[in-house]
Amino acid sequence: MKRRDFVKVTSTVAAASFLPSSFLSAAVIKNNQKKFPKVLKPKMNNGVKEFELYVEIVEQEVVPGFKFHTLAFNGHIPGPELRVNKGDQVRVKFKNKTELNHTIHWHGIYVPWRMDGVPYVTQMPVMPGQEFVYEFTAEPYGTHFYHCHWGTLLHMQSGMYGSFIIEDPDDPIKKSFPYEREYTLAYSAHDSNFIRNELNAMLERMKERMFLVKNGRFDKERFATFNTKDELVQAVNNGYLPPYVVNRRSLDELPRPNWFTVNGKSYPMTPNIYIKEGENIRVRLINAGTEEHYLHLHGHDFWQVCNDGIPIKNPEQMNTLRLSPGKTLDIIIEGNNRGIWTFHDHDTRRVTNNGLYPGGNLLALVYEDMPAEEAELNMMAKKMGLPSLPIVALDE
Numbered sequence: 001m002k003r004r005d006f007v008k009v010t011s012t013v014a015a016a017s018f019l020p021s022s023f024l025s026a027a028v029i030k031n032n033q034k035k036f037p038k039v040l041k042p043k044m045n046n047g048v049k050e051f052e053l054y055v056e057i058v059e060q061e062v063v064p065g066f067k068f069h070t071l072a073f074n075g076h077i078p079g080p081e082l083r084v085n086k087g088d089q090v091r092v093k094f095k096n097k098t099e100l101n102h103t104i105h106w107h108g109i110y111v112p113w114r115m116d117g118v119p120y121v122t123q124m125p126v127m128p129g130q131e132f133v134y135e136f137t138a139e140p141y142g143t144h145f146y147h148c149h150w151g152t153l154l155h156m157q158s159g160m161y162g163s164f165i166i167e168d169p170d171d172p173i174k175k176s177f178p179y180e181r182e183y184t185l186a187y188s189a190h191d192s193n194f195i196r197n198e199l200n201a202m203l204e205r206m207k208e209r210m211f212l213v214k215n216g217r218f219d220k221e222r223f224a225t226f227n228t229k230d231e232l233v234q235a236v237n238n239g240y241l242p243p244y245v246v247n248r249r250s251l252d253e254l255p256r257p258n259w260f261t262v263n264g265k266s267y268p269m270t271p272n273i274y275i276k277e278g279e280n281i282r283v284r285l286i287n288a289g290t291e292e293h294y295l296h297l298h299g300h301d302f303w304q305v306c307n308d309g310i311p312i313k314n315p316e317q318m319n320t321l322r323l324s325p326g327k328t329l330d331i332i333i334e335g336n337n338r339g340i341w342t343f344h345d346h347d348t349r350r351v352t353n354n355g356l357y358p359g360g361n362l363l364a365l366v367y368e369d370m371p372a373e374e375a376e377l378n379m380m381a382k383k384m385g386l387p388s389l390p391i392v393a394l395d396e
Helices: 003-016 026-035 172-176 192-214 229-237 243-247 379-383
Strands: 043-045 048-063 066-073 079-085 089-096 105-107 131-137 142-147 161-167 181-190 259-262 272-275 280-287 293-297 302-307 310-318 320-323 328-334 340-345 362-367
Touching: 026 272, 048 079, 066 079, 066 192, 079 089, 142 280, 142 328, 161 181, 161 280, 172 302, 172 310, 181 272, 272 280, 280 320, 320 328
Parallel strands: 048 089, 079 161, 181 280, 272 362
Antiparallel strands: 043 048, 048 066, 089 131, 105 142, 142 161, 181 259, 280 328, 293 320, 293 340, 302 310, 302 328, 340 362
């Protein structure tokens, strides 16, 4: 075979892997399920639902050819999804398998204040090798999430977040919009350079601190930890220089995200959302990052039905919504316009991979019952040797 023919054949084979037929194949649809948070099954202990979470450092592949070290709950980014019923008694055993401090904050959940996961306010940080047990009643209903509240600027964008769904057997959303399937999408933003530099620096700093603690040389000023505000003021008056004075961090040293992910992946590895004609699906949107996202769905309006887990009395119909940091929003998509449709951030700076468009927060709504022949390419594309749409374009 001539080289020119070989290139043509291999290019056609490569393109074929992204054909609608592969979008619609049972194998691809099944594999796509792995791109959503894995539901962690609890153990029952005297009527209490027990979960086990741990954190460790893992290497995360965001897209083919790019990986970076991250912090992950149970080895996954996002962490496993916890699902319970409203009113359930919940116990979460948290194990720290890293050389850093951590806590877990239960974002949007009515936990007792000692279970809120704020270091030095509600609990001491969970130090390397330690365990902490969180106990609470699952309230209120809705889409919530959990995340680390120690070194939050670093730890959250490093992957320490996961979804927490509190269900109600008498689901108010299903009454208005009957649905059988639902999807969880957790959005985040990452400065890979910041993560690498800060993670290395924090690990070195913790080695020093653990050595000092082990040898009985704990020093409040070195650890920048004081019993009261007055104690801090007195130390400063005596010549102590707080970290924020010594460091003098500028804006250029704060995170400037260059990767944007949905469930820990960037386009083209983001998940597909599958739907059928006449079907309603529920999509739970979680912003676990620091950037605002303006999510737009092509070819459809959708219904916003929950805000921070709270059902909206009069659901709003729209095709673009604002998902701010820390927010959760639930939407219902109605299967009324067959095709393959883009669902993306309309602030297209977030639809990039390391500054290159397209990438980031870009995924597809796919009608799995669509006849494959509907996706035939136009004549111009066929002349280019591309048999059908869509294909993966990494540089427009």
